[in-house]
Amino acid sequence: MPACESGEGGWEGVFRGEGRLAMMITMTEPSNSINISAPGKIILFGEHAVIYGRTAVAGCIDLRTYVNLFTSADGRIYLSLPDLGVERTWLMKDVRKAVDKLYEGKSDDNAPPCLELVVPIARQICGTSEDQCGVQQLASLAFLYLLIGVARKRKDLLAVKVTVRFNLPSCVGLGSSGAYCVCIAAALLQVAEIIPSPTVTAANNASTWSPQHLETIRLWASAAESLIHGRASGLDATICTYGGVASYRHGCKIEQLENLPDLKVLLVNSKVERNTSRMVTLVKDRLKKANFVVFPEVIDGIFNAIDAISRDAIKILGQPQHSKNRKTCSEDEHYSLQEWSMELYSDVNELCRINNQLLIALGVGHPKIDQICTTLARYGIHPKMTGAGGGGSLFAFLKPS
Missing domain, CATH: 3.30.70.890 (GHMP kinase, C-terminal domain)
Incomplete structure (x- = not known):
C-alpha cells in the first residue's frame, strides 16, 4: 500500500473476538507472579461526540499491552516502563501513610477511590506538580492512584514490582493509556483480592474474569484514565477490558456487535x-x-x-x-x-x-x-x-x- 511505503508507518490490523483482557498466573518463589495483557483499540466512529452523550463505535486491535506484577516483602514499590523510559521506586510505608490520611467513611468495596481525594496525595508521593503532564509523569501518577486505592481496601498489601511493555505506540490514538490502566487495575485488584482469580477460559490458554468482575476492572481503569486524559468518555477502558467491537453511549449499557464481517x-x-x-x-x-x-x-x-x-x-x-452456512461459535x-x-x-x-x-x-x-x-x-x-x-x-x- 503506497501510504505505508511513504514512511508514514502502517500496519494491517484485524478485529478479533478473543481480543479481550486476558490473564495468566504463574507461581514463582517466593511470591506470586501475575501476567496480564489487554488489547489496544481504535475508535471507528464517534470520537469527541461520545463525550457529549452521543454514540461511538470502537473495536480492539491485535496490538497489546503487557503487565507483569509480583509481590515483594522488601517494602519497596517498583514501576518499570522501559518503552517510555520510566524507572520509579517508592517506599510502601509512604503509601500506607497516604492511605491513613484518607477519610475512612463508608464506601462501596468495588468502587474506585475519589480522584479529587487521592490524586493530590499521589502527586505528593510521585513528586510531580499539576503542570507536569508528560506521558511519564501521568503513567506514574495513574499507577499510584490505583495502588493507593487498593491499599485503602487491603491494609496489609505487600509491596509490588510492576513491569509494563507495549506492543503499540503511545500518543497516537490506539488506546495505549486505556490498555495500560486496564492492565494495572486488573493486576492490583487481583493481588489485593478485591476481585477473585479469573475463572473464564480465554484464548491461548489464558483466563479472564466474569462480566461482573470485568466491570469492576473497567470502572477503576476508567477513573485512572480520566486522570491521564482529563474528561475521558470511558470508551477506551471499555474496549480494552471487554474486547471485540462495541457501541457505547455514556450512561447506557455497552452493546457488543456480534454479527460482524471479517473486518x-x-x-x-x-x-x-x-x-x-x-x-x-x-x-x-x-x-x-x-x-x-x-x-x-x-x-x-x-x-x-x-x-x-x-x-x-x-x-x-x-x-x-x-445464510445456510451460518454457525454457532463459542465466545472466544x-x-x-x-x-x-x-x-x-x-x-x-x-x-x-x-x-x-x-x-x-x-x-x-x-x-x-x-x-x-x-x-x-x-x-x-x-x-x-x-x-x-x-x-x-x-x-x-x-x-x-
Whole structure:
C-alpha cells in the first residue's frame, strides 16, 4: 500500500473476538507472579461526540499491552516502563501513610477511590506538580492512584514490582493509556483480592474474569484514565477490558456487535504526537464559544451528525446475514457471520470520509492527516483519524480481497 511505503508507518490490523483482557498466573518463589495483557483499540466512529452523550463505535486491535506484577516483602514499590523510559521506586510505608490520611467513611468495596481525594496525595508521593503532564509523569501518577486505592481496601498489601511493555505506540490514538490502566487495575485488584482469580477460559490458554468482575476492572481503569486524559468518555477502558467491537453511549449499557464481517483495517501512524487532553479541551472551548457567543446550534449539529454516522455504522456492520452456512461459535472464537462485500465496504468507507470531515470541522485535524487522506483517496480509500485527532493515527477499511 503506497501510504505505508511513504514512511508514514502502517500496519494491517484485524478485529478479533478473543481480543479481550486476558490473564495468566504463574507461581514463582517466593511470591506470586501475575501476567496480564489487554488489547489496544481504535475508535471507528464517534470520537469527541461520545463525550457529549452521543454514540461511538470502537473495536480492539491485535496490538497489546503487557503487565507483569509480583509481590515483594522488601517494602519497596517498583514501576518499570522501559518503552517510555520510566524507572520509579517508592517506599510502601509512604503509601500506607497516604492511605491513613484518607477519610475512612463508608464506601462501596468495588468502587474506585475519589480522584479529587487521592490524586493530590499521589502527586505528593510521585513528586510531580499539576503542570507536569508528560506521558511519564501521568503513567506514574495513574499507577499510584490505583495502588493507593487498593491499599485503602487491603491494609496489609505487600509491596509490588510492576513491569509494563507495549506492543503499540503511545500518543497516537490506539488506546495505549486505556490498555495500560486496564492492565494495572486488573493486576492490583487481583493481588489485593478485591476481585477473585479469573475463572473464564480465554484464548491461548489464558483466563479472564466474569462480566461482573470485568466491570469492576473497567470502572477503576476508567477513573485512572480520566486522570491521564482529563474528561475521558470511558470508551477506551471499555474496549480494552471487554474486547471485540462495541457501541457505547455514556450512561447506557455497552452493546457488543456480534454479527460482524471479517473486518480488516489499515492503520497509519501520522508520526505527529498529540495530547488527548488538549484536543478534548479544544473541542470543549469551541462548544462553549458556540453556545454563548455566536452559533449555538452548529457544534451541536456536528455532534448529532456524528451520532447518526455511528448509528448507521451499527446497522450496516451488525445486520444479520441469512445464510445456510451460518454457525454457532463459542465466545472466544474469531468468527464472521457476514461476508465482507464491496457493498458493505463502500458504505462504511463513505461514512469514514464524512466522519473525518466533521472532525476537521471541530478543529482537530492536522496538515499531515490531510496529506495521508489525499494520498489514499487516489485509490478509492477514505481513511479517518481515530482518537482525539490533532495527529496520531488514522485507519481505513481494506477492500474485500
